[in-house]
Amino acid sequence: MLTRTESEQRIARLQDGLKEKGVDAALFIYPIDIYYFSGTRQNSVLFVPAEGKPRLMVRKSYFRAQGESVIDDTRPFPSSKEFPSLFPPQVKRIGFTFDVAPVQQYQYYARLLPGVEFVDISSLNRELRSVKSKLELERMRESGTRLCGVFKEIPGFLKEGMRELDLAAEFEYRLRKAGGEGYVRMRAYNQELFQGLAVSSGAGNPGFFDGAVTGRGLSNASPHGASTDTIQANVPVLVDYTGVFNGYIVDMTRMFVVGRLAPELERAFATSLQIQQHLAENLKPGAVCEELFAQAAGIAESAGLARNFMGAPGENAKFVGHGVGLELDEFPVLAQGFKSPLQEGQTVAIEPKFVLPGLGVVGIENTFAVAREGGVKLTDLADDIVCV
Amino acid sequence: MLTRTESEQRIARLQDGLKEKGVDAALFIYPIDIYYFSGTRQNSVLFVPAEGKPRLMVRKSYFRAQGESVIDDTRPFPSSKEFPSLFPPQVKRIGFTFDVAPVQQYQYYARLLPGVEFVDISSLNRELRSVKSKLELERMRESGTRLCGVFKEIPGFLKEGMRELDLAAEFEYRLRKAGGEGYVRMRAYNQELFQGLAVSSGAGNPGFFDGAVTGRGLSNASPHGASTDTIQANVPVLVDYTGVFNGYIVDMTRMFVVGRLAPELERAFATSLQIQQHLAENLKPGAVCEELFAQAAGIAESAGLARNFMGAPGENAKFVGHGVGLELDEFPVLAQGFKSPLQEGQTVAIEPKFVLPGLGVVGIENTFAVAREGGVKLTDLADDIVCV
Numbered sequence: 001m002l003t004r005t006e007s008e009q010r011i012a013r014l015q016d017g018l019k020e021k022g023v024d025a026a027l028f029i030y031p032i033d034i035y036y037f038s039g040t041r042q043n044s045v046l047f048v049p050a051e052g053k054p055r056l057m058v059r060k061s062y063f064r065a066q067g068e069s070v071i072d073d074t075r076p077f078p079s080s081k082e083f084p085s086l087f088p089p090q091v092k093r094i095g096f097t098f099d100v101a102p103v104q105q106y107q108y109y110a111r112l113l114p115g116v117e118f119v120d121i122s123s124l125n126r127e128l129r130s131v132k133s134k135l136e137l138e139r140m141r142e143s144g145t146r147l148c149g150v151f152k153e154i155p156g157f158l159k160e161g162m163r164e165l166d167l168a169a170e171f172e173y174r175l176r177k178a179g180g181e182g183y184v185r186m187r188a189y190n191q192e193l194f195q196g197l198a199v200s201s202g203a204g205n206p207g208f209f210d211g212a213v214t215g216r217g218l219s220n221a222s223p224h225g226a227s228t229d230t231i232q233a234n235v236p237v238l239v240d241y242t243g244v245f246n247g248y249i250v251d252m253t254r255m256f257v258v259g260r261l262a263p264e265l266e267r268a269f270a271t272s273l274q275i276q277q278h279l280a281e282n283l284k285p286g287a288v289c290e291e292l293f294a295q296a297a298g299i300a301e302s303a304g305l306a307r308n309f310m311g312a313p314g315e316n317a318k319f320v321g322h323g324v325g326l327e328l329d330e331f332p333v334l335a336q337g338f339k340s341p342l343q344e345g346q347t348v349a350i351e352p353k354f355v356l357p358g359l360g361v362v363g364i365e366n367t368f369a370v371a372r373e374g375g376v377k378l379t380d381l382a383d384d385i386v387c388v
Numbered sequence: 389m390l391t392r393t394e395s396e397q398r399i400a401r402l403q404d405g406l407k408e409k410g411v412d413a414a415l416f417i418y419p420i421d422i423y424y425f426s427g428t429r430q431n432s433v434l435f436v437p438a439e440g441k442p443r444l445m446v447r448k449s450y451f452r453a454q455g456e457s458v459i460d461d462t463r464p465f466p467s468s469k470e471f472p473s474l475f476p477p478q479v480k481r482i483g484f485t486f487d488v489a490p491v492q493q494y495q496y497y498a499r500l501l502p503g504v505e506f507v508d509i510s511s512l513n514r515e516l517r518s519v520k521s522k523l524e525l526e527r528m529r530e531s532g533t534r535l536c537g538v539f540k541e542i543p544g545f546l547k548e549g550m551r552e553l554d555l556a557a558e559f560e561y562r563l564r565k566a567g568g569e570g571y572v573r574m575r576a577y578n579q580e581l582f583q584g585l586a587v588s589s590g591a592g593n594p595g596f597f598d599g600a601v602t603g604r605g606l607s608n609a610s611p612h613g614a615s616t617d618t619i620q621a622n623v624p625v626l627v628d629y630t631g632v633f634n635g636y637i638v639d640m641t642r643m644f645v646v647g648r649l650a651p652e653l654e655r656a657f658a659t660s661l662q663i664q665q666h667l668a669e670n671l672k673p674g675a676v677c678e679e680l681f682a683q684a685a686g687i688a689e690s691a692g693l694a695r696n697f698m699g700a701p702g703e704n705a706k707f708v709g710h711g712v713g714l715e716l717d718e719f720p721v722l723a724q725g726f727k728s729p730l731q732e733g734q735t736v737a738i739e740p741k742f743v744l745p746g747l748g749v750v751g752i753e754n755t756f757a758v759a760r761e762g763g764v765k766l767t768d769l770a771d772d773i774v775c776v
Contacts, residue, residue, distance in 0.1 A: 002608075030577075031596070035609055041596065042595070042611070043578050060596055060598070060703070061602075064593065064595055064596075096491070098490065099491075099492050100490055102490060103489050103494050104486045104510065105577060120491070165564065165567070169564040170561075172560065173557055176553065176556060181606050189417075189489075189490050189493060192571050194569065206448075206451050208429065208430045208431040214449075220427060220428055220429065220635075221423055221429055221569070221714070222570075222632065222635060223430070223452070244610065245606075246606075247607060247609025315448070315451065
């Protein structure tokens with residue numbers, strides 16, 4: 001549960017950001033943004049002036065929001081007529097999340113507030129959210145513990161001849177019993193993920209997903225994750241899953257094989273571990289995101305695996321780590337073009353992976369917190385390939 | 389798999405709609421819209437001139453899209469420089485889905501195409517999609533058969549004392565093994581659903597979800613669906629799940645109870661069946677959506693259950709059925725304000741439900757196709773309450 005104190009701290013940081021950008025207020029309409037500041041994800045709109053108290057206006061369910069929101073001024077959504085009168089006249093520039101707000105919503109609020117200029121505060125919002133509080137880090141550690149508990153059970157049910165889909169079903173069943181909430185929020189407009197990927201011979205298929213691995217999936221309509229291909233001896237099995245608990249996501253990958261892996265795959269996996277270790281050691285405040293990516297790509301290149309790094313040759317993803325928290329695709333991103341320095345308390349899923357066409361996919365992924373001593377692993381389970 | 393012929397028919401219907409609205413072309417950026425016309429859901433942009441051939445421009449994965457798309461002109465996404473030159477100069481007004489396109493995406497494309505006016509074709513797009521082809525109706529019937537297969541197994545695992553979450557996990561496990569794709573697409577910007585609801589004592593909680601039932605869920609961050617409450621004797625158990633196969637969703641609800649239901653609940657359930665029967669009989673081309681809703685509400689009122697219809701008293705949802713197909717919230721909607729007549733081939737989930745505070749929630753839901761002889765049930769399983 002979000003405390004009133006922590007909500008106030010989050011609002012205060014937002015207000016500092018608004019003032020710095022010369023924006024008079026923020027208007028949030030996206031559920032998880034509202035949850036972050038208020039403690040409720042009911043269908044609502046959150047108004048935060050750059051100075052003064054926030055106001056939560058609830059469409060549905062007001063009853064439930066009253067019990068969850070820590071915003072003092074929580075009220076039913078006003079009529080369209082009343083709505084403009086709730087905005088102080090000094091609000092001339094209002095911040096809005098252009099990254100996720102559909103044009104129709106923007107037009108609706110712009111019509112309600114004539115003369116007010118809407119400005120994009122997507123980056124500010126994502127930057128604020130990227131730095132986790134002590135409470136959030138505890139939540140994420142708890143998510144990590146629960147997800148690792150499910151990963152530990154894999155050797156008990158992974159069998160040669162089962163479909164990737166059967167492996168997924170067994171994993172997801174245990175994840176759900178452990179309290180997994182299932183729905184994985186992503187901010188990018190064209191991304192979607194059903195919990196994770198349990199993939200083996202289908203792992204090397206390129207796909208729409210902004211990651212190293214997409215999987216073949218079950219149809220062209222749902223082209224990601226497990227397929228009906230069967231798991232065969234000596235073919236790497238990559239299990240890349242999220243765990244969502246109390247809204248907080250962690251993301252991890254482990255490798256399994258029935259039998260043994262080819263030496264090329266073993267060697268590529270060792271390179272994944274080497275990259276992970278380098279990045280974890282350097283996951284400190286001040287480290288520059290794109291420099292970490294360049295270093296990771298450099299290690300892959302030294303190992304003669306540049307073409308295979310983070311995707312099938314020619315379809316390589318251009319990152320090696322991504323922020324994670326209430327959404328799977330948070331800031332920061334360890335990628336070319338991200339020039340910002342890491343901050344203490346950010347949480348990053350580091351996932352060096354290699355696609356070796358004809359052989360399979362190997363890699364590792366753990367969620368880390370950025371700390372002065374280097375990355376603190378929140379998904380605390382041995383990294384080794386498990387042979388069953 | 390979408391055939392080339394059917395894709396051409398869909399494009400032709402869209403082009404008729406564009407011409408009728410005086411729009412020169414459409415630009416789709418939303419994955420499932422693109423899938424509907426092209427057969428691929430890879431990360432792409434689809435351009436459809438009001439006259440002439442469509443063009444699919446693929447960001448990721450071009451390799452995979454080549455194997456899936458039935459659009460002749462399928463090519464890699466062009467550079468920003470090249471992009472405008474691909475648009476014929478006579479394109480002055482371009483249709484865009486303002487309902488789902490984020491402001492940032494709109495601004496991006498508007499910058500690339502200066503002087504072009506963007507107009508909202510959300511309704512046209514949804515209207516076209518609402519009428520299913522023979523192929524789509526077969527797909528949905530297949531989804532119905534598979535989902536019913538899982539519902540049939542419920543009496544085998546539903547037990548007194550298990551958590552709502554355990555019931556959900558058992559159901560979802562079997563759904564996944566049956567080939568369920570899991571990710572349920574919704575168009576509304578603030579809605580999300582993790583597959584469905586397995587709810588009993590938590591069923592009556594109001595919530596954000598635009599439906600009669602939301603469930604308590606596992607946390608304030610994920611406040612829908614199963615909770616950790618246990619299933620108790622004589623308390624109704626409502627299982628409301630979607631099944632997604634080949635992208636096509638069906639939606640159904642059945643009632644279960646360990647023991648017996650109170651007479652008030654039995655009576656409310658009988659009223660649900662009565663409403664369903666009335667609507668199914670009248671689910672014919674030409675029937676007006678809002679009149680069907682009014683008739684349903686009238687039957688509820690005659691039974692003395694107006695306050696309990698489609699939600700907890702004071703939190704009642706204002707509809708009794710919704711279109712379903714590639715998305716869970718398609719057109720048509722059986723609700724006040726929807727004045728359009730039904731069309732043959734539309735598919736509608738009809739879900740009369742009653743929330744009786746302190747007693748529980750009962751109701752029924754089936755997915756029907758609109759036909760001349762009245763609704764054809766695509767979720768072909770007995771409607772009765774199952775006592776275990």
